[in-house]
Amino acid sequence: MAPTAATDQTVPTERPETPTRVTEHAVTVSAPAAAVFALVADVAGWPQLFGPTVHAEVVEENVLSDGRSEQLLRIWATANGRARTWTSRRTLDRAAGRITFRQVVSAPPVEAMGGDWVIRQADGSEETHVTLLHDYRAVGDAPEAVALIESAVDHNSRAELAALKAGAEQGPRDDGLCFTFSDSEHIDGSAQDVFDFLNRADLWPERLPHVARLDLTEDEPGIQHMEMDTRSPDGSVHTTVSVRVVFPERRSIVYKQLRVPAAMAGHTGRWEIEPAADGEGVVATSWHTVTLDPEGVRALLGEDATLAQARDLVRKALGTNSSTTLRHARRYAEESSS
Incomplete structure (x- = not known):
C-alpha cells in the first residue's frame, strides 16, 4: 500500500477522561x-x-x-x-x-x-x-x-x-414529634415590596425589634447563609444559623436552620406571598416544620415534660417572631405603596 500523503490538517487528539x-x-x-x-x-x-x-x-x-x-x-x-x-x-x-x-x-x-x-x-x-x-x-x-x-x-x-x-x-411520623404550623398577614401592598422586605434580611437589625444582629452572605446566587441573634421577651439572646434559598419568580423563600435549640431535632420553614382571595392586596404566610428531640425536650423542660408542652412552647416562640416580622413587612409594603 502506498504511503498516505501528508496534509496540513491537524488531527485532534482526544482528551483522556477524568478518572472515576x-x-x-x-x-x-x-x-x-x-x-x-x-x-x-x-x-x-x-x-x-x-x-x-x-x-x-x-x-x-x-x-x-x-x-x-x-x-x-x-x-x-x-x-x-x-x-x-x-x-x-x-x-x-x-x-x-x-x-x-x-x-x-x-x-x-x-x-x-x-x-x-x-x-x-x-x-x-x-x-x-x-x-x-x-x-x-x-x-x-x-x-x-x-x-x-x-x-x-x-x-x-x-x-x-x-x-x-x-x-x-x-417509626411512622405520626407520633407528635414532627408538626407544621403557619401564621399569615393580609397586606394592602404589592407582593414585590413584601418580598423585598423578607429577602433583605441583612436590614432586619434596623427593621425588626427582636433581631439584635444578622450576618448575611451568599454561598452562590440565590443561596443565603444567615447567622442571626434574636432577643427573647426575657431579654436573653439566642443565635441561629440558617441557609435560605430564594425564589424571586415565586416570591418565596425556603430555609433550614442548621443550628437548632435543644428541644428540636430539625427546623425548616418558608415565606410565601400570594394574592388575597378577595383580590385586594396579598397574603404573606410564614410556615414552620419542626421535629422535636425527645431527649432535648426532657433536658429543657424536665423529665415529666410532654411533647404537647414542647409543641406549645416551640409554636409560641417561633410564631411570635414570625408574626412580628410579618407585621413589619406589612407596614413597609403599605407605606411603600401609599
Whole structure:
C-alpha cells in the first residue's frame, strides 16, 4: 500500500477522561425495607430527615411501563460548610429495592456524580441492609478538588445513613414529634415590596425589634447563609444559623436552620406571598416544620415534660417572631405603596 500523503490538517487528539472514583457506605437498620425505601423516596421529607439537605423538590416525574418511576430533582444541600445546588435524575425500583441517581447539572468542583441506594431485607430477618454507593469525577482531577469531594461525600453519606437509621427505627411520623404550623398577614401592598422586605434580611437589625444582629452572605446566587441573634421577651439572646434559598419568580423563600435549640431535632420553614382571595392586596404566610428531640425536650423542660408542652412552647416562640416580622413587612409594603 502506498504511503498516505501528508496534509496540513491537524488531527485532534482526544482528551483522556477524568478518572472515576467510587465510594461505598453502609448501615444496618432495624426496620422493614419498605419503610426505609419510603424515607429515601420522599424528597419533600429530606430536609427534616437529612442534616445536609436544605431543600429538595421533584421537577418532573414519569411512571415507566415496568413499574419503575423516573424523577428529575433539584437539590440544595450543604457540603464542607457551603450550600450548593444541583439537578439530578433518579430511577426508583421498589421491587428491586434500588434507587439509582445521576447528577444532570453538577456544581464545581464536581464534574460528574451518581450512585445507588441499595435497600435489601435479609430473608427471615427484621433488619434491612442499606448500601449507599457514589461514583464521581472531579474537575480536572485536581488533587484539591478530589480531596474536597471525597471529604464531602464521606461526611454526608455517614450523616445521611445515620439519620436514615434513626428515622426508620423511630417509626411512622405520626407520633407528635414532627408538626407544621403557619401564621399569615393580609397586606394592602404589592407582593414585590413584601418580598423585598423578607429577602433583605441583612436590614432586619434596623427593621425588626427582636433581631439584635444578622450576618448575611451568599454561598452562590440565590443561596443565603444567615447567622442571626434574636432577643427573647426575657431579654436573653439566642443565635441561629440558617441557609435560605430564594425564589424571586415565586416570591418565596425556603430555609433550614442548621443550628437548632435543644428541644428540636430539625427546623425548616418558608415565606410565601400570594394574592388575597378577595383580590385586594396579598397574603404573606410564614410556615414552620419542626421535629422535636425527645431527649432535648426532657433536658429543657424536665423529665415529666410532654411533647404537647414542647409543641406549645416551640409554636409560641417561633410564631411570635414570625408574626412580628410579618407585621413589619406589612407596614413597609403599605407605606411603600401609599
